[in-house]
Amino acid sequence: MATIELDRLVKRYGQTTVVHGIDLSIRDGEFVVLVGPSGCGKSTTLRMIAGLEEISGGEIRIDGRVVNDLQPKDRNIAMVFQNYAIYPHMSVAENIAFGLYRSKLSKAEKRQRVEQVAGTLGLTPYLERRPSALSGGQRQRVAIGRAMVRDPAAFLFDEPLSNLDAQLRTQMRIEIKRLHHRLGTTSVFVTHDQVEAMTMADRIVVMRDGRILQVGTPLELYEKPVDIFTARFIGSPTMNLIPASLRDGGADLSVGGSVRVPHATATTSDILVGARPQDLIPTSNGAQGLTVSGTVAVVETLGSETLVHIESGGQTIIGSAPGREIPRIGEHLTFHAPAERLYFFDKATEKALAAQ
DSSP: OOOEEEEEEEEEETTEEEEEEEEEEEOTTOEEEEEOSTTSSHHHHHHHHHTSSOOSEEEEEETTEEOTTOOGGGTTEEEEOTTOOOOTTSOHHHHHHGGGTTOOOOHHHHHHHHHHHHHHHTOGGGTTSOGGGSOHHHHHHHHHHHHHTTOOSEEEEESTTTTSOHHHHHHHHHHHHHHHHHHOOEEEEEESOHHHHHHHOSEEEEEETTEEEEEEOHHHHHHOOSBHHHHHHSSSSOOEEEEEEEETTEEEETTSSEEEOOSBOOSSSEEEEEEOGGGOEEOSOOOSEEEEEEEEEEEEEOSSEEEEEEEETTEEEEEEEETTOOOOTTOEEEEEEEGGGEEEEETTTOBBOOBO
16 A cells, blocks of 8 residues: 655646646545546546656655656556456456566466455456456456556556446446455545545545645535535535625625625625525525525426426526425425525635635
């Protein structure tokens, strides 16, 4: 196992900078997820850690050793790719054993290592099969097995679940998390899927335009986003943001009504009031907090809950109702979120308002 430290890490392609001097420390045995939209620099960052991309500035340290100039094979890490990258003409056993290609182990030791890894991943019955006879989830486990067999100091995962269907993604999410709990190996996982990030990570790193916006546990990012991007990216469905104008002690909402605002500073009087759909529920007797009324436009029935889209003041607001309570399209409803579940952002800077 190992620590991984990024110190003012930069990546440029010609005159274009795609990673802007990021700093990040990953603890020994930690499972860290880099998350963000396509093009935010997360995969490039992972590939620089792996040694597959040259860095343009800064330092990468693995277990305290600077690895800027080391070849990938000398960094004692293993990478699992999105497209599996397993050989179709080789059996499962041969694919896993390929991770030991450069090792000096005897044939018997290699076979023992392969069998041990296959047992851990539930691949023992498939050792003699070719990849074409496996499901997508089994192929991904083979790719993980090839990485595991080397006993690396760290695992790097580059969107390994994106080619799987929804059910397999959920299954593999659980399997990878269980595997990490069992092995305790430092892991860095890249995804654009915030559900994967929330369910798998010890800590999440939110990236945008080659910069780190926020680092924290899943609950910290969900409960205390530092800016609008993180607030909307973490959590599903995305957070409602309602324009409002600050006044003494409160703010007037664009959809009507007002809310109390904790004493805070903003660059202008224009702010955004945030409420997560799960906190906005149908009621006509709301106390202090956010109250929004509107006409039901869309209903999404999920079983455990019903997501209700209402049109209010020219804006669509998403609330949540119990799964067995299904409003009618066109019905007029009032939703309420308690004051302690509201978020406030400066519209100009997009930063969360800092209480004074």
